Amino acid sequence: MSNVPKTGLGVLGSGKGSNFVAIAEACARNELNAEVRLVISDVPGAGILERAGERNIPNRHLEPGPFRTKLSEEAEAAYVEALRAAGAEWIVLAGFMRILKGGFLRAFPLRVVNIHPSLLPSFPGLRAWQQALDYGVKHTGVTVHLVDQGVDTGPIVSQATVPVLDDDTPERLHTRIQEVEHRLYPEALQALVSGGVRVRGRRSYRN
Amino acid sequence: MSNVPKTGLGVLGSGKGSNFVAIAEACARNELNAEVRLVISDVPGAGILERAGERNIPNRHLEPGPFRTKLSEEAEAAYVEALRAAGAEWIVLAGFMRILKGGFLRAFPLRVVNIHPSLLPSFPGLRAWQQALDYGVKHTGVTVHLVDQGVDTGPIVSQATVPVLDDDTPERLHTRIQEVEHRLYPEALQALVSGGVRVRGRRSYRN
Numbered sequence: 166m167s168n169v170p171k172t173g174l175g176v177l178g179s180g181k182g183s184n185f186v187a188i189a190e191a192c193a194r195n196e197l198n199a200e201v202r203l204v205i206s207d208v209p210g211a212g213i214l215e216r217a218g219e220r221n222i223p224n225r226h227l228e229p230g231p232f233r234t235k236l237s238e239e240a241e242a243a244y245v246e247a248l249r250a251a252g253a254e255w256i257v258l259a260g261f262m263r264i265l266k267g268g269f270l271r272a273f274p275l276r277v278v279n280i281h282p283s284l285l286p287s288f289p290g291l292r293a294w295q296q297a298l299d300y301g302v303k304h305t306g307v308t309v310h311l312v313d314q315g316v317d318t319g320p321i322v323s324q325a326t327v328p329v330l331d332d333d334t335p336e337r338l339h340t341r342i343q344e345v346e347h348r349l350y351p352e353a354l355q356a357l358v359s360g361g362v363r364v365r366g367r368r369s370y371r372n
Numbered sequence: 373m374s375n376v377p378k379t380g381l382g383v384l385g386s387g388k389g390s391n392f393v394a395i396a397e398a399c400a401r402n403e404l405n406a407e408v409r410l411v412i413s414d415v416p417g418a419g420i421l422e423r424a425g426e427r428n429i430p431n432r433h434l435e436p437g438p439f440r441t442k443l444s445e446e447a448e449a450a451y452v453e454a455l456r457a458a459g460a461e462w463i464v465l466a467g468f469m470r471i472l473k474g475g476f477l478r479a480f481p482l483r484v485v486n487i488h489p490s491l492l493p494s495f496p497g498l499r500a501w502q503q504a505l506d507y508g509v510k511h512t513g514v515t516v517h518l519v520d521q522g523v524d525t526g527p528i529v530s531q532a533t534v535p536v537l538d539d540d541t542p543e544r545l546h547t548r549i550q551e552v553e554h555r556l557y558p559e560a561l562q563a564l565v566s567g568g569v570r571v572r573g574r575r576s577y578r579n
Contacts, residue, residue, distance in 0.1 A: 199449060203376065239530060249443060284491060284494065284507075284509070284511060285494075285496045285509070286494050286495075286507060287492075287493050288493075290507050294546060298575070299526075299574065300577060301527055301528045301573075301574040301575040302491070302492070302493075302528055302531060302534075303528060303531035304533050306416075307512065320508055321507075321508045321509055321510060323510060324509060324510035324511050326511050328531045331577045331578060332520065366508075367506065367507060367508040368505070368508040369508060370538045371538060
């Protein structure tokens with residue numbers, strides 16, 4: 166793997182950045198043959214920016230514009246420009262709480278990846294672990310998928326299951342789901358950046 | 373277990389009856405402390421009736437009435453009467469292709485059980501294995517649930533996961549799901565008839 170040039174990643178996040186940390190550590194261990202070139206947050210002072218700074222990874226807050234759940238067109242253009250200038254080939258969403266629209270997605274076609282804390286298509290949207298508990302399922306999980314214009318609807322790259330226990334609280338279940346996220350996301354990204362995943366329509370296959 | 377009286381089951385099915393056979397065999401092995409008292413099919417000559425006959429289990433075709441996807445009110449009343457007369461305490465749906473309405477469900481409150489070939493709430497309705505393949509999930513499974521007035525929406529008793537393989541065809545995936553069904557259904561029924569399951573709202577718990 167050491168002779169293959171590292172793939173440039175751009176990471177977008179709004180929160181603590183625990184998935185970003187898992188990805189950065191996988192890069193440092195050479196389990197993920199990539200390098201995070203830029204971390205952008207829509208939230209000033211977000212934990213993810215601090216975690217990047219501690220690792221000397223370029224990071225910045227970029228204004229999202231006036232909307233609450235998406236980026237403005239101008240903001241999307243600024244995000245795209247910054248990510249391209251930094252050499253980001255793949256865009257990794259790590260707790261980024263805004264929907265990306267056509268302009269951003271067309272700039273990185275089939276190169277924007279997200280992780281979601283459920284077995285999609287069950288429980289899209291917010292607080293998926295709470296939704297799973299409320300519904301009463303016995304197994305939930307984690308989904309890594311390519312991002313399309315829907316909410317949590319793009320082609321699935323990888324999934325892992327997490328059992329729901331009788332005595333689970335939302336917090337306990339969420340913690341176990343996050344542990345699985347931190348394993349699954351770097352592994353799925355390695356498959357993607359190494360060309361190990363073929364996507365045909367909605368289905369993906371490992372080469 | 374041998375001193376506990378056997379619970380009477382009534383089984384409804386429209387097809388081959390492979391889940392019925394799994395249940396009857398679990399009863400014969402005393403892994404399920406129950407006895408199938410009557411098998412009813414809405415389809416004359418259905419395989420499930422033949423499988424019951426071979427085992428000397430009472431079975432009959434009962435007319436479903438004029439509708440295609442449900443029983444008529446008169447038919448529901450006839451089914452309830454036959455099941456009660458046979459001593460059925462729990463009603464087990466095993467490939468029964470009609471929706472049961474309030475009248476039937478009120479006759480056996482929280483005592484009607486179904487099995488569905490997906491991890492609900494993903495892929496309710498028909499040919500769930502095909503839906504899972506078309507969506508591109510990496511894990512699907514089996515759900516045993518109590519029946520309410522929705523389609524595949526009642527409280528979940530038990531679930532098991534089944535991986536989707538890159539080279540799966542609908543037939544292969546369906547076969548692997550059915551193998552899991554034949555293990556999960558008797559096990560979930562044993563938990564139910566032995567009082568081992570508490571249902572609170574949508575969630576169920578093992579005692």
